[in-house]
Amino acid sequence: MVFALPSGAAAQKKAGPRKTVSAQWSRQECSAGIDLFFSAMEPRQGSLQLVEIRSRKRLAEVSGKWNGDELQFWTPSSGAGKGLDVRRALLGIDLALAAGAHDFAAAGKTADGEAFSCGATLTVREGQFAVEKLTVAPQFVEPNPEQLARAEEEGKRLREIFATVTPEKLWSGRFRVPITGATNGRNFGRRRVLNGEPSSPHTGVDFPAPAGTSIHAAQDGRVVLAEPLYFSGNTVIIDHGLGVYTLYGHLSAFGVKAGDAVVAGSVIGKVGATGRVTGPHLHWGLTVNRAKVNALDITRSL
Ligand SMILES: [Zn+2]
Numbered sequence: 001m002v003f004a005l006p007s008g009a010a011a012q013k014k015a016g017p018r019k020t021v022s023a024q025w026s027r028q029e030c031s032a033g034i035d036l037f038f039s040a041m042e043p044r045q046g047s048l049q050l051v052e053i054r055s056r057k058r059l060a061e062v063s064g065k066w067n068g069d070e071l072q073f074w075t076p077s078s079g080a081g082k083g084l085d086v087r088r089a090l091l092g093i094d095l096a097l098a099a100g101a102h103d104f105a106a107a108g109k110t111a112d113g114e115a116f117s118c119g120a121t122l123t124v125r126e127g128q129f130a131v132e133k134l135t136v137a138p139q140f141v142e143p144n145p146e147q148l149a150r151a152e153e154e155g156k157r158l159r160e161i162f163a164t165v166t167p168e169k170l171w172s173g174r175f176r177v178p179i180t181g182a183t184n185g186r187n188f189g190r191r192r193v194l195n196g197e198p199s200s201p202h203t204g205v206d207f208p209a210p211a212g213t214s215i216h217a218a219q220d221g222r223v224v225l226a227e228p229l230y231f232s233g234n235t236v237i238i239d240h241g242l243g244v245y246t247l248y249g250h251l252s253a254f255g256v257k258a259g260d261a262v263v264a265g266s267v268i269g270k271v272g273a274t275g276r277v278t279g280p281h282l283h284w285g286l287t288v289n290r291a292k293v294n295a296l297d298i299t300r301s302l
Contacts, residue, residue: 025052030118033057036106038091038120039301045127046095046189048288048297052076053087053106062087062108067097069289072242074169090244090298092291095189095201099126129189129201136194143230151230161224161237162245162287170241171219175298176264178216178248178284179207179271185284188294203292204249204285211252211280213271217262218246218284218298226257226268232283233275236268246295249283250275 028036033056039049051071053062064071073087091104102124107117143151177183185205192199221240229235232249236256239245252272262268273280286295 028118028120030106031116034110034116034118036104036118036120038104038122040122041120042123042125043091043093044125045093045097045099046129046292046294047093047127048286048293048301049091049093050301051089051091051104051106053108055085055110056083057085057114058111059085059087060109060111060113062106064089064104064106066091066104066289067094067102067291069243069291070165071289072165072167072169074242090242090288092288092293093124094291095127095203095293097124097291099124127189129191130187131191131193133193134195138195147230154229154231157225158237159290161239162290164239165243165289166222166239166241168241170221170239171244171264173219173264174300174302175218175246175295176216177207177296177299178218178246178268179209179213179282180216182207182209185296188296204247204283205295207282207284209271209280209282211270211272213282214267215248215251215255215269215271215282217264217266217268218295219264221246221262223256223258223260223262223268226254226260228274231276233277234269234272235275238262238268243287243289244298245287247283247285247287249285250277250281252280 025037026041030036035054037052043049062073071089073089076088101121103119103121105119109115185207187202187206190202219240221238224239225237234251236248250272251269253270255267255269271280271282284295286293286298
């Protein structure tokens with residue numbers, strides 16, 4: 001999907017007749033002089049959306065809540081127009097969020113102390129994800145108890161990382177695809193049924209690439225993890241701030257360590273086949289306020 005950022009007649013005129021490529025912002029009235037805008041009112045599971053609060057009065061504070069998590073707002077450098085105070089947040093529609101109606105809530109205060117609160121209901125649509133049925137030898141389905149304990153421990157650590165919000169926005173501008181020249185990835189949301197048992201959905205985008213290919217940081221941020229994990233092999237996680245994390249899996253070699261600051265394009269490692277894989281590729285994941293979403297979406301929006 002592609003988002004057309006500025007709303008209004010000028011933006012629509014610019015988009016010309018190719019209406020299919022520009023999503024329309026949907027406006028929801030909030031209170032006097034304050035409106036909510038959503039990039040989609042019927043987003044798909046696993047998609048990344050945007051929400052904006054636009055106010056004719058100066059805003060002192062804003063907050064938003066979606067699926068039990070606080071959203072993180074920032075002030076976009078290109079405001080929506082003269083005289084408006086605009087705050088924008090990423091709205092991650094988790095891959096596993098049930099289809100149907102979900103409530104979004106916003107609240108805040110204007111600079112002159114006037115409180116506001118409002119909400120909107122988004123209708124989450126089913127994602128279109130592949131299902132792959134496989135029959136394989138049992139040792140490929142069930143990790144042994146020791147592997148299972150390790151995988152569970154690592155899963156807990158990852159959940160703790162993704163639940164941690166760095167209050168600063170460390171990125172600026174669009175995210176890039178981590179493999180130079182790659183235009184498309186695959187397998188996002190794919191669900192495997194192994195020997196009749198459904199496994200959890202695939203939360204990343206896979207880029208097949210020869211072993212040794214350089215992997216680049218998608219945006220500025222700070223490395224919070226660079227180590228081998230059971231499922232994703234040698235893994236790097238970058239914290240981009242405001243609850244946004246990218247994950248890079250199955251590396252053959254690390255180019256960074258935990259604590260390193262990176263900029264968009266920094267080489268953070270090499271493509272490999274470590275962890276539970278059948279061949280060399282990069283597994284690229286995006287988590288926004290704990291929601292697992294299609295990482296390619298963040299290269300097309302913002
Ligand atoms: Zn993968």
